[in-house]
Amino acid sequence: MSSALQQPQKAAHGLDLAREVLQIEARAVEALALRLDASFQHAVDLILQCHGRVVVSGIGKSGHIGSKIAATLASTGTPAFFMHPAEASHGDFGMITHADVLLALSNSGESDELLAIVPLLKRMGAKLISMTGNPHSSLARESDVHLDAGVAQEACSLGLTPTASTTAALALGDALAVTLLDARGFSAEDFARSHPGGALGRRLLVHVWDIMRSGDAVPCVPANASLSEALLEMTRKGLGMTAIINAEEQPIGIFTDGDLRRILEQGLDFRGAMIIDTMHRNPQSIGPHQLAVEAVELMEERKINGLLVVDEAGKLIGALNMHDLLRAKVI
Template sequence: MSVFPSDARSSPTSAESLCRLGREVLRLEAAAVAALEARIDGQFAHACEILLACPGRIVVSGMGKSGIIAKKIAATLASTGSPALFLHPAEGSHGDLGMLTRQDCLLALSNSGETAELLAILPVAKRLGVPLLAMTGNPQSTLARVADCHLDCAVEREACPLNLAPTASTTATLAMGDALAMALLQARGFSADDFALSHPGGSLGKRLLLRVQDLMHCGAALPKVAPATPLREAVLEISGKGLGMTAVCDDQERILGIFTDGDLRRALSREHDLWDQPMAELAHPHPQTIAPEALAAEALAMMEKHRIGALLVAGSDGRLLGALNMHDLLRAGIV
């Protein structure tokens, strides 16, 4: 009997019925993943040990939907410190087995454990002495029995009203692959900087790779005034440099304060005769600063935390090196 709800009073294509079916699919797939937790045991640890000891690459293989999951697992492994590639088992029998070397490990995926194309390449893997890891839904299958290590990804049923389409089984296999990849990441001591090296493109790469020194304004573009500078001249400096603020520094470039557009508005709201007042009396002392080698993402987090639109960049000796504002982060794609 189907576990999917039916309601004779509503059409199978009614919005209510479709939503019920969608929720049931999610429930079944969530249950399939949750059931894997009890199978993270000695076999899982053994699989991690084999992969950690592999001097070559992890070659991941599977047919059909399992092949699609295998590609994703290979991609996740490769991007998290475990060199990996996908081998199509059917193509493997026609020359692509040359991808597999004696230094590699083979991770084979098959829900039934009897996929003919996978079984056909196993003798070559065995002849090479390549460790074989299997992820199947059938611990008694041929693939599971010949593997050096087997991870059980069996599900109670597919999240399909016909119990046919690979759904819960592929979700469970993908989750087990993620568990493997993350365990290996942790064991290898893979860091955020390591991750950035394999993700240089797009917004993720920018968030991980760009540092404050790559974005900051410095030299002639850096707004700064002396403590004795009157407000009228400081406003010209702010307007000319276009960062919405100016640093106030002594003659040794040590940061004494900051004065922003917002400070100007607040000061003028209190009194009007300010134009000749020196910056030493008007600047906000002890401003937030950041190191030039800090990640640009850290600068964003600091601005958000303190609700400020600009940051001064200082060296370890407290001397001014640069400045950046929220617009710089926006242009760089950090925000």
């Protein structure tokens, strides 16, 4: 058979195999959902009652999954970290206290490295939750709570490589983390505080006062200013706009680059024009305590590029534009 004919057959076989892998792993996760029982709730209660941290441990592929579970727990309101079981026997066990809960992952439930630290854990008084594929294993029997993560088959065609079993363990860890999140009343704001460098953190933690121009950087002119004076103020402050304020320093209007282009098209005589005759009245404003993302939404809704910031008395205290929001990575 020519290589030209073999290529489509190989591609078709590869796609069929990939689909089979995904189907096997999907069935493994679905079986977990059907098999959940009171042990899962017991594990949740044990962690909620914990005054320390959740220490996640596992070796090999289970260790990689355990590391991700620890990270998910920590970012969703449950203090947690990963401890390598081999390193635990060489000093790292000192990271565990009697107030902690150890979440041990092992598909076989017979990992020597984990079983070696179980007696130390028992002697200390810390609790043990195991997640294995064998409810009759040594680790399962020694645990305060056992979570059955067993699968009918691995997705690997050799039946050897941890595939469906690691997917099931990861999914069960996610179920544990999300259930704990809900039980703690963990909110989007709480999530943002543990992710201050991420996009969500910026959206929920950055306020208008954090990024607005203030003091002398705020472009403004009095209501009796000429158009020429307003244009000079815009040029000096480089914000593409200027506020027009009354005697109480409250904004009564705004003039922008867009307004300038429009009056140029109209052929207006600059020499005698006053800003109060060319400004937009009732300018859009926002409070300093509002979220920066609210400023984005307001500007997009109104199709404007800048906002004035006013205090509770309506006094002008700041200004910002889209470039400020871009620099702050809010958008």
